[in-house]
Amino acid sequence: MSLTDRTVVVTGGTGGIGKEIARALAGLGARVIVTGRDPHRAATVVDELRVGTGNPAVDAVCADITRQRDLRALARAVTDRCGSLYALVNNAGVNPARRELTEDGVETAFAGNVLAPYLLTRLLLPALERTRRDGGGVARVVNTAGGVPRGRLDPDNLQAEKAFSGWVTDTQYNRSKLAMMAMTRTLAERVDAAGVAVVVAYPGHAHTEMNRSLPLGAYPRLLRPVVPLLKPLMPVLWGDAAAPARNAVRLVGATDAEARAAHAHYLGLRGRFAPWPAATDDPLVRERIWRMCERLTTATGPA
Template sequence: MQDKITLITGATSGIGFQTALTLAKMGAQVIVTGRSKPNAEEAVAKIKNVSGNARVDFLLADLTKQAEIRTLVESFRQKYPRLDVLINNAGLVEPERRLTEDGIEAIFSVNTVAPFLLTHLLMDSLKASVSPRVITVTGGNVVPINLDNLQGEKSFLSLNTYSHAKTCMMALMYEFSLREKGVAINVCFPGGASTNMTASIKPEMAPTILKLIWPIFKWITRPDNGKSAAKAARSSIYLAASPEVAGVTSAYYDTNSKLTAWPPAVLDTTTRENLWEIVSRLSGIKQNNALA
């Protein structure tokens, strides 16, 4: 990975941090993104210190704010000649339905719209790489896509809305991979890990099935000093760095970096195309992929 430029969203903590750390240890140039300057500075200092790699930096953007995503991309373009690996890792769960300053429900905004917009905006930088790779991190629960409830307008329950947003993201990345043949675009599931996100989940945010096994969930995600997050980072790292997957695109990998069939929820072409239209509009991306 010595000559590779990599950008990892949400790398200030959890799985993204462990992904960034490992790629830095492998010698890659690593750009961490976060929404808090102190957190990003702390993450970069730790990664440099532990990896011994000085080529680690950060760019800031709150991914609920499309203006900040666009500014981040402008800063990236000014500083770096190309992008070899983009890892859309950042994810969000929140207890209550909230609209962002762009008027988009926050969970849908971070888990679906942000990776779609960021990948679009970075496409020229990716195409400047000889072997560009985009990896997007999904959740464990895949659900049918309901185009009438994308933003929890009709029904909202934090973890259900999160699973739905992640499924929509999977459908969009699959569609992206069919439209952009020169860029390897894949999705991976990290597996469960003890992170800030899992610590923030309360029973009232969860569907009945998770409430029923609440003590088991809490035990699985008990604090472990980043051990499970490091394990959960493996599939992102594999897709970012392994020569085995050079040129592989349109694929979905599980927590053990094993190629897995796309779930039926993302296979309906009409649903994917309608979703693409809606998210293109919400993110200000025109149909011809030009910037709005």
């Protein structure tokens, strides 16, 4: 597959799985824009990817995805630079140890894992739709899942208003990733699949910097006593980030026909379509999440 002259944005592309997604796409000839919070780190990664892939068309835009003003500035920068956009990979994730609010008054995990892909996609949708109009084929939005995609979604606890962490898999990170999947199902219903394919990809686990630095408070309560014993095994159990990057790379590099077939689907491990988690099946819950995203982002400007 060749992605020459195709522009792709990868959020969280300065480390972990996002960096490996960006590396693979740059190797296929794409013009890649990575995002990250640290300007020095972003510049270092850009140099590394340019040299390592032989592709000079790798750039960075710094943004904190939990801040809506940064997301709006990011969307403006991408639109100004590129005009049209072939693919948006919403890969960046946030896994805080406790309930904290962003400057927008939103719980941090919900802000980074749900609102960020919602708002950035809506802001960049005109650029994505322009790809089709300009004869560039079907654009793609790939939202990266994570954690353990099971459990339930309580519409009254989406921002950990009642509880932040449960006993087994019920953590705010897992809940927010499930909420992202529910939001994405609604998004897929609302866009024109002929022009933009919207997909969720589950990467699996990797021994990334985020996972290495997770404090105990980010783990389910039942696991916390054994986490210190498990951490030395994680590099072996989880491995590096190259394999988990493959699902997103596969979707970005898919043919138009394959992208249309993947629209509104969930790509599980080994690149196979999987059933959506049961927690995302209730249309009323999906509508509640969508309306919350609308309300929380409208306050800071139009989407």
